Amino acid sequence: MSSPSDKSKVGYGRPPLRTRWKKGQSGNPRKKLRQPKSEIEQLDRLLLSYVTISLNGVPTRVSALAAIISQLQRKELSGNCKASRTLLKYQRLAKEHDDRPRHIELRFTGDDARDAGGNGTGGNGHD
Numbered sequence: 001m002s003s004p005s006d007k008s009k010v011g012y013g014r015p016p017l018r019t020r021w022k023k024g025q026s027g028n029p030r031k032k033l034r035q036p037k038s039e040i041e042q043l044d045r046l047l048l049s050y051v052t053i054s055l056n057g058v059p060t061r062v063s064a065l066a067a068i069i070s071q072l073q074r075k076e077l078s079g080n081c082k083a084s085r086t087l088l089k090y091q092r093l094a095k096e097h098d099d100r101p102r103h104i105e106l107r108f109t110g111d112d113a114r115d116a117g118g119n120g121t122g123g124n125g126h127d
Contacts, residue, residue: 047064048064048065069090
């Protein structure tokens with residue numbers, strides 16, 4: 001009897017030839033996306049995805065969250081109280097979860113200091 005070649009041997013770490021990955025074959029042939037681990041991750045993914053909206057007749061790509069806030073602002077300006085309350089809730093939520101420092105530093109140099117009333121009195125420079 002002849003012994004099988006090394007290529008066709010089957011055993012630990014050597015699956016049958018017909019089930020091995022072919023050269024260039026994808027490990028995810030149907031390209032299904034993996035489901036997010038939690039509802040928070042799924043919500044983040046949806047809100048950060050881009051959508052195309054029309055601003056003054058010009059198509060613009062923005063995040064879904066920006067589109068929602070823009071729509072709420074338009075409704076608020078037209079007098080919609082529910083939109084106004086929703087925007088306030090979003091603002092409170094954003095402030096609660098914002099970890100960025102709130103320190104703002106203004107620096108004036110040369111001409112900027114004179115233009116801004118840089119005499120140290122806080123006036124408008126027209127004393």
